[in-house]
Amino acid sequence: MSVLNSISQNNTSLIEKSFGNHPNGKEVLCYKLTSNNGMELEIINYGATLVSLKVPLKNSSKVDVVLGFDKISDYINSYELPSAPYIGALVGRYAGRINQAQFELNNQTISLTQNHNQHQLHGGFEGFSKAFWDVISVSSDSITLAYRSQNGEENYPGEVHTQVTYSLTEAMELHVEITAQSDQDTPLNLTQHSYFNLDGHSETIENLELLVNSKEVLETTNENIPTGNFISLHGHEFDFSKQKKCPTSIDSTFVLEKNNEAAALLFSKKNNLKMSVFTNQPGVHIYVGGNCFNQIKGKENRDYHSLSGICFETQNFPDAPNHAHFPNAIVKKGATYSHKTTFKFENI
Template structure:
């Protein structure tokens, strides 16, 4: 726990006040960097990544994720017609749950509804809008920061008190490792993800010409409301077959069934930055967006639009609790949930 050396830690980490929550809790921004000059910043509102800066061959740094300049903008973004969840941790359950309900141990659980008659990204508040406590910081080799949140029993009607922690580690190999751990006092369901939007040309650019590879042969078939039907769609000769790298799609909101831990690569010819995503999760939900409807400016006065960036939500399948043949989303009482995803950056 961080208690006695907070001032030294803050200096080493370039920590600054970011804003105040409505209940006057202080939200801080923590910036960690490695010896190669890569750095990332997070705030303890939503355990949100606000920037990831990658050194490029010209001596500059490219900020490859979307974000806002102020805490107020992050808070207000949840009032947009389609909240973007820029950089946040999403839970208890990422993605959609049909009719906001499922059966657990033979009993029906009715969740809160925040997406027509369904639930998406954990409900009315979800983890993305919560204050997270910073419980551990290491600022030496491979610097890391751990944030924790306790979801009370029956929050958004999910059973069990769930203690969640997320650790962000920055390696000397320019990897950002994200590790989620959680335990519940009762059997429950869980599906956590990191919801950053990437653009390897920089957050104010366009992703249409960046090359995307997805290590998948199938995606989840969905209804018009994007609820999984339980069937798989083969990607052979499909527009979303990215088994060979090609330009990013301009519109996508689909879950891919991953073939191995190496899930995705994205490459920019302009900056020569390549990002590889590795995960222990069975799927990745991919979404192209960033549109803030002209109501909120992105950081550095950027105008975000529908092809501003691409989001890779490594996770279990949406609506898995309602499909027995999907990977189980049940977390048994006192067992540990472990989700590991790595974002690896290279200069080619």
């Protein structure tokens, strides 16, 4: 019996189960965490992926507010869809797009793998989202996973050691804390890529409402590569400074102010539920999607479509290594990358 299985059997709030076998023969494990207030979280060690997040409602029922799959083969196959959704994954080394899959670092041109036309998206062909993460520690309401990215992975310099901790709190919060160190200077930009739907994972986001505390959005090309310019949100269709209906199509990075305000808030009138997103990152990339193109079923045999969920990818700016005036995305040798994001839920 493994140590983790011993922990699982000795703590009734913690459940570890098999999630199936990867084609390489490795077993994928799923960990179910529960807080005293009734929140339930499921994480698998493939991609440090968030599978399920159940939140208690006023009527004593619970709603699963994230998209996910029931078995590992569906996660693997989802990366072969016409547009891979990265459902629930921990994305890295670099979340978002890097123009022409290259950048200058220490007077050298670094050429990355190209997995998005001639660009790189979300860390390349494999990236952190397809990696097996080691479970470092686990309790009834918290789990820490680690991944060692080898020097040269997807052509990035440096060996990077990353840890992510998911934890539930008594205040109906999900904390996501990521730290990383590299033995060489390297760009690093990680994000948690869950698709949220406060009406429930089988619903549409069309009836949800959104507020974003931002005054500017990044200008992009028709391939969604940042030009380096900022666009004022005053009078813009994506001005969500006041609560209004979720957009049905969006794939944009919002510039965040350095204050204690929530980066974004999401509201469900159906469930009288609010989610606030807090982060120490300079941006939040908001994306509506989750489409599985009728090729893969979501949890509970659901069909996920282009309006199934909304992502709040708290992160640095896409393509920051190629824009000197963007927030610095280079982690120096021996320095620590620190990313903190909280998803806070409230019954309203």
